Amino acid sequence: MRELGLEDHFAEGCEGAENTAARFELCQQLWDKLKTDTEALQDELNRKVLDSLLDLTRKCSTTRQHSDWASKMRASEIPTAALVLGVNVPDHDMTFQSLSELLQQSVTPHVASVQAKECGTLKHLMKRVLERLTGTAVDDEEEEEEGAEQTSTPLHKSSHCSLSTLCDWYNAKARKSSTGTPGKKRSSPTKDEHQQPPVVIIFKDLEAFNPRVLQNFILICSLYIERLPLMFIFGIATSPSTIQHMLPHSVSSLLCIELFQSLSCTQHLATVIDKLILTPQFPFKLNGKVMQVLISIFLYHDFSVRNFIKGVQLALLEHFHSQPLSVLCCKKKQALLNVTQLGHLDLERVRQLPSFKRYVERQEHQEQVSLLTDDGHLKEVCQRLIKDLRKYHKNYYPVLRCLHTLTSSLPRYPLGKQIRELHLICLEKNVSENEDYQSAMKLLKMLAKDELITLLQRCADILQSVKSKKMRTAHVQLEELLAKFKQLDSVETAPVVEENITSPVRNLQKKTDLFQLQKTLLEMNESRRSKKLSPFEVLRNDALEFIDGLVKSHLCPPESQTLNEACYYSSSATVRRHLNAAPRTSIQAALRTPYYYIQNDSLKTEDGSVSNAAPDICIAYKLHLECGRLINLFDWLEAYATVVSAAEGNDPDSDDYGKVDEVKHSRSSARFIQAVSELEFLGFIKSTKQKTDHVARLTWGGC
């Protein structure tokens, strides 16, 4: 039998089998793009910290040569970089991967990275370090002696894994590279002949290491520091003070620690969302709920950007797997091509789409008929609709960014501090109907002139870079507004006559009568409302109306767009079930509705009751839900026996039911006992000493 390829797995159980190949290919393409983009992004983000780390290693290899006073004084210390990476441990792998690659490319070929779980004891740690540096298997004590002799390793037989072995190896290597072909050396041209590349040991997860092992290892290393240019890199997840918690002074005084802080994971996520999600480049989209699920998993559970990307991958896969119309979720040209190749079945699916139905309802009668009957016409319309959807995306993101620039600095952040929050609001429903939006607009009206101008200027910058007709006109309009603002500066604002205000105020000071006071206050209010607006205020209102218009026309939720189902993945429940598994909930679901997992038609029941053909444990579970805190085992057994015997076709009302069938009875009680002990194992009941023949229930809530 031939191995099942990825594609075959994809095709298995796939909705709409006729175009699976095309969908699979699209899915692959998108995922590859997503993956390379995130990797590039991560490299970009880590560049600064990695570069400074590389500088440190380079420096520590050069200072060994220079015999200036300061470096001689510090020759006995092991240079150490403490790299604080944050608690999102799953993300660190990639960072360390690129770090060791960079080190090997540009500084030293001798890099070994170790993880805590493979270094339980000093011997193991030593062995791992030696193995990774020398690239050979170090002979172990447990190994057979003959085996060690036969493998003609350059290591001396008597040497176990110890650093002196490493020293010998290093010296041999250095000698070889200095006497051997100098052109083949990996070192960059700036380095001199007698360069000693440092030996870098990376401890990926410092916190998880056994402190004793680490201490001893450092002590041993410090004995060899004069012969071997060692260097450590500690990957720290929490805070640098862990070094002091783990290492006593006698050990930490052997190190010369330098601190490096990487970007925080929330910033990392913000960049990923900004560059990969909030862009029209990437045709696949997540709807509001799915986005919400992924972001809350990130914020509430793991802080891991890698897992976030995995979540996006899952959504991507599910989308292409379950939505036959996902063939249209690709670049514009190909999508238009794919439309022409849609079969009749697919077009029927298009007609079933809720967004398309809404679209049809808006059309005139003649058009409706031809849309629903004429396939050729439908294809043409689909092409137009896809173009519209693309245009919508092209306009959506710049306007979103503009709105975010305007509102992100407002007090109390009515529309969120991060752009992803605003994006979620916009995905959910029309943002202009949102209360927070109204209050944000009110707050914007209170901004000082210079603040408003800088914000608008930033918006103009955002719009400038967009290649879309509408955005270009919007940009021109905004620039005009800005120019008007600037003109205000030059033209001295005419002194506003305030007499109509001052006079009632003066009156106010005179009178103390309550009624009069109220009257004057009302008057004041009236006069203020009717007061002529200053030119700045007029202009400000114009500008905000302009922004409001942009928001209203471009930030409508994607559900309102026709054919959005082709690009938007919306099944948040699937994503949640896959990424945020709840073992107890699934156990309860299995017990309550066995059909859900077993998929046996005879188990199908309505109104939540359990069929009597269900597995024993389900019946026992169902019966125990009806009991109180303490369950009488005998009653339980009786109830169980009744249900089971009903299943076996014995009518309890028939005559021969009274005859107790001994065999059957003992069999059913054995099955019952097994079910009860299974329930105990799953943690639903436990034995109690309060009453004989009773068990205690451990969960609450009945049927």
Place this chain on the structure above:
Amino acid sequence: MTALLQHPGYEDESLQRVAEQLPCREAQSAVLLSLMGQPQQYSYPSIFIYGHRASGKSHVMHVLLRELELPHATLSCVECVSGVLLFERVLLSLFGHEAAALLPRSASLSDFVRVYRQQCSLSPAEQTRFIVMEKAELLRDADANLLPALLRLQELVEDNVTVVLLSEIAWDKFRPNTGCFEPLLLHFPDYSKGELQQILSQDRHPSYSADFYSSYINILLGVFYSVCRDLRELRHLAALNFSKFCEPVAEGKVKETDTHKLWRNIEPHLKKAMQTVYLREVSSLQWEQMQQMEEKETGVVRGLSAHTHIELPYYSKFLLIAAYLASYNPARTDKRFFLKHHGKIKKTNFLKKNEKTSNHLLGPKPFPLDRLLAIFYSVVDNRVAPTASIFSQISSLVTLQLLAQVSHEDQLDAPKYKCAVSMDFICAISRTVNFDIVKYLYDFL
């Protein structure tokens, strides 16, 4: 100064070199020399040298053996994880590779003695052989017969060999229950202030005069001697601050001899360095950068310990808060804190005798997983599904050393934990989630 070291059997020249390299340890090296006797004479079987860290034990031994060209093996017990490694090292440095190769795998002590005797019959000792073992306190954890055997190795192998044990711990803590051969004890006292001055002045900067450096050391010791007498640490501090000290000289503002002005210049920096003494939290480079930064904005010194803020996922924060509450509140009081209708319970009725002392003084108590989760669910404001990621967060908190697992790792049923974070830390964490933890702590009721 060199007059002290005179001993028959050794050349005056090498003795001279020894004396030069061992300032302030003349008395000890003289004693050692007399113990060692002339090279061909048998020496005492075992010598035990103890003294605080950085009191020159290893240094004295190394210099003596190296300069007098005596056959010796030096090894650190940290490195010798097993006895085999130790035997191998000794044979390797005394007799060469061939001898070490004769040892069988997983060699025992008797194998070692056998090989040693065999080798020394081939090449009998013309001079006393020395085996120096640093960090000898680790020998106590090795096989029970190792230390007693090493102490009378001379007798066992019938060779002119002396074992020198170096340790920071006094001999009384070594003596095995079964008794053993008593080694000769030799104590290395701490250096006095004058001696420290003399030793530190030796590594002077080549571009400055010896007097200048010595005056610098004088100032340094004046500030730090009261808090730190560790030679190594002082040397580190000296290296750290010297560039600052000679800055005005390099700029040409002050002459080398103007000690008063130099003192005025360096004093505030040394005072700042006091805060981080022993912590080693900043590397020299960062230290220098920081000093430059401070000139612009006179802030406080921030070392590694200043960066204690940890970003955690939302539920991890609450799990940690719940763990803290479970660790520092008695389990009986949970009802009062987490039940809605707990009624009024006065603290006095509540107290048991041993609970009158603050729980915070007693340290965290272990709690089972169930209690942690129960508190977690009542503390967190919205409904949380008991998903797998909640449980995995608990274990990742354990790996981050914010929680400590008390029960054995193999115990899957009802594991127990302790909270391993400080009050300040948890207060900072709960502030970020708007949770007033003090209201829930029994100690602050």
